[in-house]
Amino acid sequence: MTDYTSSPDSPSNLLGDLPERLVKHTVRYADHRSVDRHELTPMMRHYVEMKDQYPHALLLYRVGDFFETFFQDAITVARELELVLTSKDAGQKIGRVPLSGIPHHALDRYCALLVEKGYAVAVCDQTEDAADVQGRLVQREVTRVITPGTVLEEGMLNARRNNYLAAVVIAGTHWGLAIADISTGEFLTTQSSELEQLSQELMRLQPSEVLVPTNAPDLGGLLRPGDKEARSRVAADLPDCLPIQFCYTMRSQAPFALAEAKQRLLEKFRVRSLEGMGCEHLPLAVRAAGGLLEYLENTLKSERRKTEGEKQNRDSHSSLLLQPLCTYTLTEYLVIDHQTRRNLEITQTVRDGTFHGSLLWALDRTVTAMGGRMLRRWLLQPLLDIAAIQARQDTIQELIENGSLRQNFQQLLKRIYDLERLTGRAGSGTANARDLVALGDSLCKLPEVAALAAAGRSPYLRALQSVPPELEQLGRHLQAHLVEQPPLYLTEGNLIRSGVNTQLDELRRQVEADQQWIAQLEASERQRTGIPNLKVGYNKTFGYYISISRAKAKGDQVPEGYIRKQTLTNEERYITTELKEKETALQHAQDVLNKLEYDIFIELRSNVAEYAEIIRPIAQAVASIDVLCALSEVAVYQGYCRPEIVPTREIHITDGRHPVVEQSLPAGFFVPNSAMLGNRESGIGNRESGKCKSNNSTEDPSHSLLPTSHSPDLIILTGPNASGKSCYLRQVGLIQLMAQMGSFVPAKSATLGVCDRIFTRVGAVDDLATGQSTFMVEMNETANILNHATPKSLVLLDEIGRGTATFDGLSIAWAVAEYLAIEIRSRTIFATHYHELNELASILANVANYQVTVKELPDQIIFLHQVQPGGADRSYGIEAGRLAGLPASVIQRAKQVMTQIEKHSHIAVGLRQGNKKNHKNSQEKKANEKGENYQINIESDDLEQLDIFS
Ligand SMILES: Nc1ncnc2c1ncn2[C@@H]1O[C@H](COP(=O)(O)OP(=O)(O)OP(=O)(O)O)[C@@H](O)[C@H]1O
Numbered sequence: 001m002t003d004y005t006s007s008p009d010s011p012s013n014l015l016g017d018l019p020e021r022l023v024k025h026t027v028r029y030a031d032h033r034s035v036d037r038h039e040l041t042p043m044m045r046h047y048v049e050m051k052d053q054y055p056h057a058l059l060l061y062r063v064g065d066f067f068e069t070f071f072q073d074a075i076t077v078a079r080e081l082e083l084v085l086t087s088k089d090a091g092q093k094i095g096r097v098p099l100s101g102i103p104h105h106a107l108d109r110y111c112a113l114l115v116e117k118g119y120a121v122a123v124c125d126q127t128e129d130a131a132d133v134q135g136r137l138v139q140r141e142v143t144r145v146i147t148p149g150t151v152l153e154e155g156m157l158n159a160r161r162n163n164y165l166a167a168v169v170i171a172g173t174h175w176g177l178a179i180a181d182i183s184t185g186e187f188l189t190t191q192s193s194e195l196e197q198l199s200q201e202l203m204r205l206q207p208s209e210v211l212v213p214t215n216a217p218d219l220g221g222l223l224r225p226g227d228k229e230a231r232s233r234v235a236a237d238l239p240d241c242l243p244i245q246f247c248y249t250m251r252s253q254a255p256f257a258l259a260e261a262k263q264r265l266l267e268k269f270r271v272r273s274l275e276g277m278g279c280e281h282l283p284l285a286v287r288a289a290g291g292l293l294e295y296l297e298n299t300l301k302s303e304r305r306k307t308e309g310e311k312q313n314r315d316s317h318s319s320l321l322l323q324p325l326c327t328y329t330l331t332e333y334l335v336i337d338h339q340t341r342r343n344l345e346i347t348q349t350v351r352d353g354t355f356h357g358s359l360l361w362a363l364d365r366t367v368t369a370m371g372g373r374m375l376r377r378w379l380l381q382p383l384l385d386i387a388a389i390q391a392r393q394d395t396i397q398e399l400i401e402n403g404s405l406r407q408n409f410q411q412l413l414k415r416i417y418d419l420e421r422l423t424g425r426a427g428s429g430t431a432n433a434r435d436l437v438a439l440g441d442s443l444c445k446l447p448e449v450a451a452l453a454a455a456g457r458s459p460y461l462r463a464l465q466s467v468p469p470e471l472e473q474l475g476r477h478l479q480a481h482l483v484e485q486p487p488l489y490l491t492e493g494n495l496i497r498s499g500v501n502t503q504l505d506e507l508r509r510q511v512e513a514d515q516q517w518i519a520q521l522e523a524s525e526r527q528r529t530g531i532p533n534l535k536v537g538y539n540k541t542f543g544y545y546i547s548i549s550r551a552k553a554k555g556d557q558v559p560e561g562y563i564r565k566q567t568l569t570n571e572e573r574y575i576t577t578e579l580k581e582k583e584t585a586l587q588h589a590q591d592v593l594n595k596l597e598y599d600i601f602i603e604l605r606s607n608v609a610e611y612a613e614i615i616r617p618i619a620q621a622v623a624s625i626d627v628l629c630a631l632s633e634v635a636v637y638q639g640y641c642r643p644e645i646v647p648t649r650e651i652h653i654t655d656g657r658h659p660v661v662e663q664s665l666p667a668g669f670f671v672p673n674s675a676m677l678g679n680r681e682s683g684i685g686n687r688e689s690g691k692c693k694s695n696n697s698t699e700d701p702s703h704s705l706l707p708t709s710h711s712p713d714l715i716i717l718t719g720p721n722a723s724g725k726s727c728y729l730r731q732v733g734l735i736q737l738m739a740q741m742g743s744f745v746p747a748k749s750a751t752l753g754v755c756d757r758i759f760t761r762v763g764a765v766d767d768l769a770t771g772q773s774t775f776m777v778e779m780n781e782t783a784n785i786l787n788h789a790t791p792k793s794l795v796l797l798d799e800i801g802r803g804t805a806t807f808d809g810l811s812i813a814w815a816v817a818e819y820l821a822i823e824i825r826s827r828t829i830f831a832t833h834y835h836e837l838n839e840l841a842s843i844l845a846n847v848a849n850y851q852v853t854v855k856e857l858p859d860q861i862i863f864l865h866q867v868q869p870g871g872a873d874r875s876y877g878i879e880a881g882r883l884a885g886l887p888a889s890v891i892q893r894a895k896q897v898m899t900q901i902e903k904h905s906h907i908a909v910g911l912r913q914g915n916k917k918n919h920k921n922s923q924e925k926k927a928n929e930k931g932e933n934y935q936i937n938i939e940s941d942d943l944e945q946l947d948i949f950s
Contacts, residue, residue: 032097056222064130066101118247120145121145122146150296162181162373168211175197176288176289182320185616202243234250256290261291262274279325333384357660360375367629371623375630378742379741384754389645395459395461396628398456399628420615420620431605432490433490437485440474449622468614471615474611510589529559543587550572562576641750643751644752653675658728658730713846715848717849726798729797753792782812791824794826837871850871878891
């Protein structure tokens, strides 16, 4: 059983919540800092010295076939990886200390898990063969330091998404943000002035690690995602606007100082000014980018890599293959905040966070990893520029019309590997021979890609028509040098083809001759000695030997010159001087050969790195074609149309469908619905359409919207539970988003004005993380919308005011709808169970009612999922309750209460009167100042005095 002593130097809190089943031994010390180092065994002393150098990383220390962790790291690793915590004797007076180990062959897998959980890992490996060492400690060095944002290893990266390292610099409300993906070379920076935008941008990018310059003394500390306790300790250094779910690394201020940061960037990209990169005038963006670069150079410089004897110093400058820094602005793209991204389920579902069921899932038919990553980026950053959108549409259209071109592309692209990451690994010195073979094969396919593109007319196809000839040459060069199926490790030979290096060929001949000699030895010795079962064998301890059965060996048949080496039960093993000489010669030649192959490979690898700047733009062009082929394929198979993108506020969708729900239902089951929003003739700034209708209007509030040409700014959408309101709301948002990323859309036809932002507010859940109630979350989100929406925004509201008393909720919902329709005039769909809101349409000309229809049968409701003009005059909550099995008496009583409420409520009357007054004052109000709160007088019966129980 565990029996951690109560000694003050065994901090039991380090044991955390490690399950008891994982703890095997009693240990005394849990923290390496508390032991008397003089009493440690030599190996443990070395371990502790190394740990001192990497206090913020988990130190994985190679011992035999394991990478072991001790003390507090052992406890952490055991807990995080669900490994058994055992113990090791660390010295006579010290006794046993915690130990947890992972098999060396599983290093990458376990490292990936630790890094994913937000830990930095330092790998301390043996740098000499333990078999060569006697009487002293095996040499060990830290060969890799891996932090979440600096991962390059293929097995640790998600092929279909970027792995971003970010750096932020905040000054007041202004901020700079730099991001880099060192596996693909992307390096971007931006600057803005609203802190809220910084957290939204981080949420979009989902960086694996964020660097923050601080004055904190504990630099290098890694704050793991969601670690509230650690966060509270560094609260002074970590601004609140930085979301808790990311991993933060504290850095010193110095590399983020403007002069130093700028100088570093100028040197890195060998330029005289940052003008060409677009950030000369953006000091915070420059500071963030310079600080990020310093971190990368530092982390990668100290890293040396060893794979089974491969030892190579990595030069920080050649290994860091970043593309030239690129400046972007947040206003270049359609703004989709985090809530909207989540509510529209763009990359994962709300319910369980899975990819399956997201928009990306429905659209992702890309065949390359590069294409997969690009599609994700396009979806998260739809465009605003109509010409850029149309360029994508033109290409999709061509790939639809020319189906064989599309299929040929897809067949070809399937055989192109991840050019971006392979090049990155070559540059960082982590690519193995298989990587370069894949890269060579892929580069050789590029001329075929260009030839296919040559047939095309559209912009993205034209961009691919010329591939720099040197890339094919590089591909051929790699193919000519590397064997087709090289081994994983670089020091075992068999990497390089014969015929490319005369010295290599000569060595190979020599090795083959020696091997031949040994291979023939058995036959020749059998013949010479007359011993038919004589064999030549090999083992690691003795090398080559000749074995003779014991029966034969007993006689005098053992020839002269045989030296006995080993006696086994049934055989005797011998060596001869000649055999040993051959073996030594063979071993030497093999070593020289392997070294030469390794050197040739390293040269090839650095060669590739020099082409990085040419390879990456082509890789991007290939990725774009992959995405556009995928989008055209979905368009063909799902029957999408090309939306007309217009510079007005119009959203006109005929027979639109939800792209994900449609794919989840059997073919033909989804009921298409149209939508018309944003009056064509009521241009932006024309407030007339938002004006009040006459008080004595006899117009039916549920007037027809379709097929008339009237397109309101705000739609009140009513209908029973589960009728399809949310689905309709989201489908309009998704169609708009897809259109702005350049995709075709699930509709019969669509004319869509470009939106600046899409906002959604969809059924809130308690935000336990920040301790906010459902209602407060809802109100915060609503406030954000009302404060930021513009006439060019699309606002999708799925219920507002549900989390409070009915009349509070209804009043807020009404006021919000009015504000959106009158003051902001954004295009809005407001789904609600408050059917009272339908009365707004009788007051405001730019409001209309839609309802999702159902067919009522005596004991059931049939969902038609059809959106039609008009508003539901009642909700079906009580029916839903009855169908769910509420007792009949409860249903009966609910109906009585309902009747009373309906009898006494005169909200609409009051609101009409209130608006009449408002309208009268509007001229005066305009003259005074816009934005003043308007007053609504509800002159209904005093609602609080309703005698609903009479
Ligand atoms: N147009 C449609 N065609 C076919 N099925 C649909 C359609 N719209 C919605 N559905 C189906 O109906 C289910 C319920 O839809 P949805 O969640 O949109 O209802 P709702 O009116 O928002 O309900 P609630 O008011 O309870 O939130 C969906 O899961 C979907 O399977």
